[in-house]
Amino acid sequence: xxxxPPPLLIGCAAGFSGDRTDAAGPVVxxxxxxxxxxxxxxxxxxxxxxLAERTLALAQLRRRADPDAGYEPLLxxxxxxxxxxxxxxxxxxxxxxxxxxxxxxADHIARMARELGVPVPRIATVSGDDVSGPAQRDLLxxxxxxxxxxxxxxxxxxxxxxxxxxAEPIAAALRDGAQVVVCGRVSDPSLAVxxxxxxxxxxxxxxxxxxxxxxxxxxxxxxxxxxxxxxADPGYKEVPAPESIGFPIAEIDHEGHCTVTKxxxxxxxxxxxxxxxQLLYEVHDPAAYLTxxxxxxxxxxxxxxxxxxxVRLTGxxxxxxxxxxxxxxxxxxxxxxxxEISYAGPRAEARARLxxxxxxxxxxxxxxxxxxxxxxxxxxxxxxxxxxxxxPGDARDVRLRxxxxxxERAQADRxxxxxxxxxxCGPAGGGGVRSAMTxxxxxxxxxxxxxxxxxxxxxxxxxxx
Amino acid sequence: MxxxxxxxxxLYRAAHGRTGDKGNRSNISVIAWHPALWPLLxxxxxxxxxxxxxxxxxxxxxxxxxxxxxxxxNFVLDEVLDGGVxxxxxxxxxxxxxxxxxxxxxxxxxxxxxxxxxxxxQD
Numbered sequence: 001x002x003x004x005p006p007p008l009l010i011g012c013a014a015g016f017s018g019d020r021t022d023a024a025g026p027v028v029x030x031x032x033x034x035x036x037x038x039x040x041x042x043x044x045x046x047x048x049x050x051l052a053e054r055t056l057a058l059a060q061l062r063r064r065a066d067p068d069a070g071y072e073p074l075l076x077x078x079x080x081x082x083x084x085x086x087x088x089x090x091x092x093x094x095x096x097x098x099x100x101x102x103x104x105x106a107d108h109i110a111r112m113a114r115e116l117g118v119p120v121p122r123i124a125t126v127s128g129d130d131v132s133g134p135a136q137r138d139l140l141x142x143x144x145x146x147x148x149x150x151x152x153x154x155x156x157x158x159x160x161x162x163x164x165x166x167a168e169p170i171a172a173a174l175r176d177g178a179q180v181v182v183c184g185r186v187s188d189p190s191l192a193v194x195x196x197x198x199x200x201x202x203x204x205x206x207x208x209x210x211x212x213x214x215x216x217x218x219x220x221x222x223x224x225x226x227x228x229x230x231x232a233d234p235g236y237k238e239v240p241a242p243e244s245i246g247f248p249i250a251e252i253d254h255e256g257h258c259t260v261t262k263x264x265x266x267x268x269x270x271x272x273x274x275x276x277x278q279l280l281y282e283v284h285d286p287a288a289y290l291t292x293x294x295x296x297x298x299x300x301x302x303x304x305x306x307x308x309x310x311v312r313l314t315g316x317x318x319x320x321x322x323x324x325x326x327x328x329x330x331x332x333x334x335x336x337x338x339x340e341i342s343y344a345g346p347r348a349e350a351r352a353r354l355x356x357x358x359x360x361x362x363x364x365x366x367x368x369x370x371x372x373x374x375x376x377x378x379x380x381x382x383x384x385x386x387x388x389x390x391x392p393g394d395a396r397d398v399r400l401r402x403x404x405x406x407x408e409r410a411q412a413d414r415x416x417x418x419x420x421x422x423x424x425c426g427p428a429g430g431g432g433v434r435s436a437m438t439x440x441x442x443x444x445x446x447x448x449x450x451x452x453x454x455x456x457x458x459x460x461x462x463x464x465x
Numbered sequence: 466m467x468x469x470x471x472x473x474x475x476l477y478r479a480a481h482g483r484t485g486d487k488g489n490r491s492n493i494s495v496i497a498w499h500p501a502l503w504p505l506l507x508x509x510x511x512x513x514x515x516x517x518x519x520x521x522x523x524x525x526x527x528x529x530x531x532x533x534x535x536x537x538x539n540f541v542l543d544e545v546l547d548g549g550v551x552x553x554x555x556x557x558x559x560x561x562x563x564x565x566x567x568x569x570x571x572x573x574x575x576x577x578x579x580x581x582x583x584x585x586x587q588d
Binding site: 280377389404 | 477481482483485486487488490492494496521522523528530532534535537539541547549550551552553554555556557562563566583584585
């Protein structure tokens with residue numbers, strides 16, 4: 001009878017930059033408990049997903065200001081509480097918390113280990129995702145051409161350009177003995193696919209297994225969103241102890257099928273509903289979920305509740321990976337100005353509407369978005385069609401919000417000054433003015449051929465330890 | 466319209482869902498609370514009905530993908546986010562709240578299926 005490695009355990013302790021930083025402790029404790037009760041040879045990984053579409057551009061700006069910065073600012077808060085325990089237990093760590101500066105993140109982790117009094121682990125960095133340099137510039141210009149004429153590409157103040165790279169360099173680093181793998185822009189599911197490839201020895205064209213592990217990674221990549229986070233809706237969808245949600249742990253078997261569980265805390269929920277919502281999260285065509293590793297097809301996927309907080313996913317199929325890699329390019333996009341003021345009591349809505357009308361007349365050169373918070377805000381469109389078709393009502397507690405962008409800071413800033421001036425010149429009883437000016441980053445996307453984006457891994461620390 | 470046999474309820478009593486975004490495109494899942502409600506959703510929560518619900522946000526295209534084994538469907542709405550997270554002036558530039566705009570869609574539920582509806586009946 002053929003023997004297979006026991007299921008691989010992968011816990012995820014962050015779903016974005018800014019997630020709860022105390023999530024990793026219970027995940028690591030649960031992994032340690034399951035490893036000690038589990039079969040010989042079983043392995044466990046801890047992943048953190050901390051890069052959203054524009055997080056990387058913000059990191060690039062921090063690196064420009066300080067060459068030792070540009071990685072996840074909360075790295076220390078997230079990792080320090082668990083690093084020693086994880087390393088001692090043989091749990092390896094894979095994350096994209098390297099952001100725009102994986103090497104500096106690796107140095108930080110080595111320093112952290114020394115301070116914690118544990119041997120400095122073998123730390124690998126993965127590179128190749130940054131395509132903003134001269135090597136890919138001409139190709140990038142060519143590929144962006146249809147979206148943006150060449151002179152404008154050159155004039156763009158480019159902040160970052162990164163390709164979404166896949167699991168192969170992660171798997172290679174792990175096969176080389178890395179205990180910690182620090183990446184920048186890898187596709188989120190690849191954080192789980194890399195460990196699975198290294199552990200099970202899958203080939204890079206084992207499409208069905210890669211697709212299944214990809215969907216396991218997809219379920220994990222948003223942290224608590226698969227196990228009770230972003231789910232609760234009183235009276236309809238109850239979640240136990242949302243203040244202490246146990247973050248997710250997937251068990252991936254040798255065929256790639258996964259069972260979703262969670263860290264053993266009183267909080268959170270793994271149910272058919274939580275798993276289905278996350279399975280379809282940010283998916284477009286379910287027959288063609290594209291990553292750098294594979295094209296996954298979940299049209300025949302099925303979920304089964306095996307036990308409380310244990311849901312198995314099967315039925316995922318895979319097809320060959322795309323020839324091209326997606327690139328996100330971020331460039332400076334002018335300024336966003338926002339201002340708010342509150343009206344309450346009788347005729348509050350009428351006074352807020354009059355204030356909005358006054359601002360429009362005072363700022364004819366800005367395209368204002370107007371929200372009446374408490375009446376209509378986030379469901380409305382920027383052009384104001386939704387608000388325009390809403391008959392004036394009698395809301396008694398309304399916060400007026402206006403927003404606009406402009407390429408020049410001084411022009412955008414006129415909005416914040418006009419909102420402030422409502423204190424003395426606007427309708428009666430306005431209070432609580434707040435305003436903000438934010439530098440904008442805009443994103444455009446294109447595809448680059450895979451061969452134009454060589455990736456590599458490098459062991460930086462503890463290699464000889 | 467309610468008759469002796471049919472009850473009109475908001476979609477959230479028959480289904481739950483979540484919104485995701487990529488750039489200027491939004492996807493919204495609609496997942497039946499019970500498999501018995503699935504044919505009803507397929508019949509009534511059509512791309513046309515969703516396009517009408519979002520008409521003021523002017524999506525350039527609304528596509529529906531069916532996942533019968535999950536009793537779920539996935540709607541993809543193109544150019545519905547005023548440019549998306551980096552460009553929109555909306556407080557909710559991701560459009561994360563939009564699942565609840567869709568879940569307010571009225572649907573008609575025949576008497577024999579009303580036992581599968583979720584939530585307090587007065588809603």
